[in-house]
Amino acid sequence: MMNSKKSDFVKFEQVDKSYDGKELVVKGLDLDIAEGEFLTLLGPSGSGKTTTLMMLAGFETPTNGEIYFDGRPINNIPPHKRGIGMVFQNYALFPHLSVYENLAFPLKVRKVDKSEIEERINKTLKMVSLTGFENRMPAQLSGGQQQRVAVARALVFDPKLVLMDEPLGALDKNLRESMQYELKHIHESLGVTVVYVTHDQGEALTMSNRIAVFNDGKVQQLSGPNELYETPVNSFVASFIGENNTFTGTVKEIASGSAKIETDSGETIVANPIAVSSSGEKSRISLRPERVSIDPNEQLENKFTSEIREIIYHGDHTRVRVNLLGNDDFILKVPNASSDLKLNVGDKLDLGWSSHDCRALDY
Amino acid sequence: MTAEIRTSDGELLSIKLKKVERRRRTTAFLLAAPLLFFIVFTYVIPIFQMLGRSIDNVQMNEFLSETHEVMQAWDGSEMPGEDVTSTFYYELKTAVENKYHGKIATRLNYEKGGFTSLIKKTSRKLKNFDENANFLDQFIDVHKKWGDIEYWQALKRGTDAYHFRKYLTTFDYEQKFDGSIERIPEKLRINVTLWLRTIFVAVGVTFCCFILAYPISHLLSVLPTRYSNLLMICVLLPFWTSLLVRTSSWMVLLQKQGVLNDTLVSLGFVADESRLELMYNMTGTFIAMTQILLPFMVLPLYSVMKTISPSLMRAATSMGATPFHAFRKIYFPLTYAGISAGSILVFVLAIGYYITPALVGGAKGILISNRIAYHMQQSLDWSLATAMATVLLIAVLVVYWLYNKIVGIDNMRLG
Numbered sequence A: 001m002m003n004s005k006k007s008d009f010v011k012f013e014q015v016d017k018s019y020d021g022k023e024l025v026v027k028g029l030d031l032d033i034a035e036g037e038f039l040t041l042l043g044p045s046g047s048g049k050t051t052t053l054m055m056l057a058g059f060e061t062p063t064n065g066e067i068y069f070d071g072r073p074i075n076n077i078p079p080h081k082r083g084i085g086m087v088f089q090n091y092a093l094f095p096h097l098s099v100y101e102n103l104a105f106p107l108k109v110r111k112v113d114k115s116e117i118e119e120r121i122n123k124t125l126k127m128v129s130l131t132g133f134e135n136r137m138p139a140q141l142s143g144g145q146q147q148r149v150a151v152a153r154a155l156v157f158d159p160k161l162v163l164m165d166e167p168l169g170a171l172d173k174n175l176r177e178s179m180q181y182e183l184k185h186i187h188e189s190l191g192v193t194v195v196y197v198t199h200d201q202g203e204a205l206t207m208s209n210r211i212a213v214f215n216d217g218k219v220q221q222l223s224g225p226n227e228l229y230e231t232p233v234n235s236f237v238a239s240f241i242g243e244n245n246t247f248t249g250t251v252k253e254i255a256s257g258s259a260k261i262e263t264d265s266g267e268t269i270v271a272n273p274i275a276v277s278s279s280g281e282k283s284r285i286s287l288r289p290e291r292v293s294i295d296p297n298e299q300l301e302n303k304f305t306s307e308i309r310e311i312i313y314h315g316d317h318t319r320v321r322v323n324l325l326g327n328d329d330f331i332l333k334v335p336n337a338s339s340d341l342k343l344n345v346g347d348k349l350d351l352g353w354s355s356h357d358c359r360a361l362d363y
Numbered sequence B: 001m002t003a004e005i006r007t008s009d010g011e012l013l014s015i016k017l018k019k020v021e022r023r024r025r026t027t028a029f030l031l032a033a034p035l036l037f038f039i040v041f042t043y044v045i046p047i048f049q050m051l052g053r054s055i056d057n058v059q060m061n062e063f064l065s066e067t068h069e070v071m072q073a074w075d076g077s078e079m080p081g082e083d084v085t086s087t088f089y090y091e092l093k094t095a096v097e098n099k100y101h102g103k104i105a106t107r108l109n110y111e112k113g114g115f116t117s118l119i120k121k122t123s124r125k126l127k128n129f130d131e132n133a134n135f136l137d138q139f140i141d142v143h144k145k146w147g148d149i150e151y152w153q154a155l156k157r158g159t160d161a162y163h164f165r166k167y168l169t170t171f172d173y174e175q176k177f178d179g180s181i182e183r184i185p186e187k188l189r190i191n192v193t194l195w196l197r198t199i200f201v202a203v204g205v206t207f208c209c210f211i212l213a214y215p216i217s218h219l220l221s222v223l224p225t226r227y228s229n230l231l232m233i234c235v236l237l238p239f240w241t242s243l244l245v246r247t248s249s250w251m252v253l254l255q256k257q258g259v260l261n262d263t264l265v266s267l268g269f270v271a272d273e274s275r276l277e278l279m280y281n282m283t284g285t286f287i288a289m290t291q292i293l294l295p296f297m298v299l300p301l302y303s304v305m306k307t308i309s310p311s312l313m314r315a316a317t318s319m320g321a322t323p324f325h326a327f328r329k330i331y332f333p334l335t336y337a338g339i340s341a342g343s344i345l346v347f348v349l350a351i352g353y354y355i356t357p358a359l360v361g362g363a364k365g366i367l368i369s370n371r372i373a374y375h376m377q378q379s380l381d382w383s384l385a386t387a388m389a390t391v392l393l394i395a396v397l398v399v400y401w402l403y404n405k406i407v408g409i410d411n412m413r414l415g
Helices: A049-057 A099-109 A114-127 A143-155 A173-190 A201-207 A225-230 A235-240 B013-052 B058-063 B065-071 B082-097 B101-111 B115-128 B135-142 B149-158 B165-170 B191-222 B225-240 B243-254 B259-267 B282-306 B310-318 B323-334 B336-351 B355-360 B368-377 B382-406
Strands: A010-018 A024-033 A038-042 A064-069 A084-087 A161-165 A193-198 A210-215 A218-223 A245-255 A258-263 A268-273 A282-287 A302-313 A317-324 A327-335 A348-353 A359-361 B173-175 B181-183
Touching: A010 A049, A024 A049, A024 A218, A038 A049, A038 A201, A049 A064, A049 A084, A049 A161, A049 A193, A049 A210, A084 A143, A084 B310, A099 A114, A099 A143, A114 A143, A143 A161, A143 A173, A173 A201, A193 A201, A201 A225, A210 A225, A210 A235, A218 A225, A218 A235, A235 A245, A235 A282, A235 A359, A245 A268, A245 A327, A258 A282, A268 A282, A317 A348, B013 B382, B058 B065, B058 B101, B065 B082, B065 B149, B082 B101, B082 B115, B082 B135, B101 B115, B101 B149, B115 B135, B115 B149, B165 B173, B165 B382, B191 B225, B191 B282, B191 B336, B191 B368, B225 B282, B243 B259, B243 B282, B243 B355, B282 B336, B282 B355, B310 B323, B323 B336, B336 B382, B355 B368, B368 B382
Parallel strands: A038 A193, A038 A210, A084 A161, A161 A193, A268 A359
Antiparallel strands: A010 A024, A010 A064, A210 A218, A245 A258, A245 A282, A258 A268, A282 A359, A302 A317, A302 A348, A317 A327, B173 B181
């Protein structure tokens, strides 16, 4: 990121939000969004991510705290004066206006003159590859085309910040994936700041510079996609992002960089202490399936024998469910290229993993 | 060149498809048939028979068929000749013998006042006529009105099998005996005033309903279901109460010593001696009709507003439109279908409204439907009543036709 760009282009400061006066939907939110960044708010439904987005758009008012946009506090600025573009979940295209008129709406409101309106609309439609669709009505467009119009309409007036509320939720899988790339490219070429809300982790990992994982009204972890997947800081993030094998146990010994943990089944696992600090603490150990080696030759701190329970063919890989240390749902991913392995239900299988990959998190 | 497509069993696809479709259509028709027959026999046919009375004069034409025949040769410029008067004499004699001369008298009286007494007196004296003397002179001897050529002209016109003069009366015009069409004297004109008043009230009530219904429908469409259901019940409550009861309640509220006036007086807004005239005038008709017809505006508006996603308004404001601008350019245009459906329902119901104006309208608040009822029940001029009803029906059909052309009847939804 360039130095001239602000790192706190959008700033949430101690923001609380409650709808009913009994429960906080957003709790003490502190969040800085850098200029030009693609930030995703990821979380299950009811985690407060959409409320956060709506507060930024101005459709909801924070119960406490202040939101700053480009250095200005915006709590008391109504949505139409904030100059923030927004793409809605169901596109919210004006059904009685043509594509051209939909795109012209924000420009006409800004009293842009006619020739410039036309120029800007042409440019924007070209960007979303919808040139020639100017006179279509929204109902005459496919879901993907409507989506592009919605994006174009949010960008056509050159806002500095664009909010997207699960914009790809209604599209089928293939279209969703191609739109993800398209949105990413648009973001890269325009350099606009994007705040994106989704509950789809794949979408978040593909598109974002940074991801804020929401749960229970709080940001659980804010980091790049890579760190989020590789180094989750708590068991919620570990279980929410990607696939995850877990053991629960109690810390027996703890030193810098490694801890011995006795699982509930009585074995000892050497793990990387992330969210535990003293012996006697309960912990949930998280281990990604792809970090487990089968028939390990090298020296690994953790080596155990498991029994195969189920084999599921997945095309490019095979998933093997095994029983390991009392955990009946331990999943292995075996790439099909290396399938010189003969796997049968009931066979014994030796497994091993490094203590670094096995993270001891909160219980 | 396209090959004929056949189904697997070798039949032509187009024929097979028609067969299958026909079976489906027959089922649909059979399902609708009982109601269709019921409506045709109890509603459509009687209505058209009734409407036919506005032009129908076949009975008179039969009673005096020969007179009618002979009179065709008479141009009406001077007194009729003996051929006419003698034929009339014999036919009237038959009428007296068969006791239907009363009907002839009543019917001819519509053509020209004074005919009732003229025919009755003549009928009594008919036995004194000398069948070998000049008939016209004897008629004039019985009653001097027979010397007035207009009575003979009225007789000629009154025996036509069909006529359209009631439609002229509907708009306060009359056809003179010389064939010219003129407005009736000013002090007799009432129908045009009533037509204009009816249209004014229908348009005004529609507008008032629109103004009152729009905000409440919007509220209904955005409230959470449990509140909107309660509010919907309040809107629909009038539907569950008899129309007479509702109108009578308005009488209790609106009369000079009524609840509304009492309240205004006790609050000091109105002096006791100058209580407001809220009833037996247009004000009463307006207020009561607006309240009664309000649900017909609320329901279509609500059903359309319910389909407008709240995110549309949010989208518009996020793009920089003020809430008012967003309403004007986005929300309001999207409710056109509801506005037009509600307006046409209220307008069509209002234009034929009867009970409410009859009870709270007084002389200044009655509408064309009350006049139709008057001619049906009191003056017994059914031809005029049905002519007015026909005009009303055509007006309503024209409005529907326009609505269908402009908006499309498919857009009408009630829930």
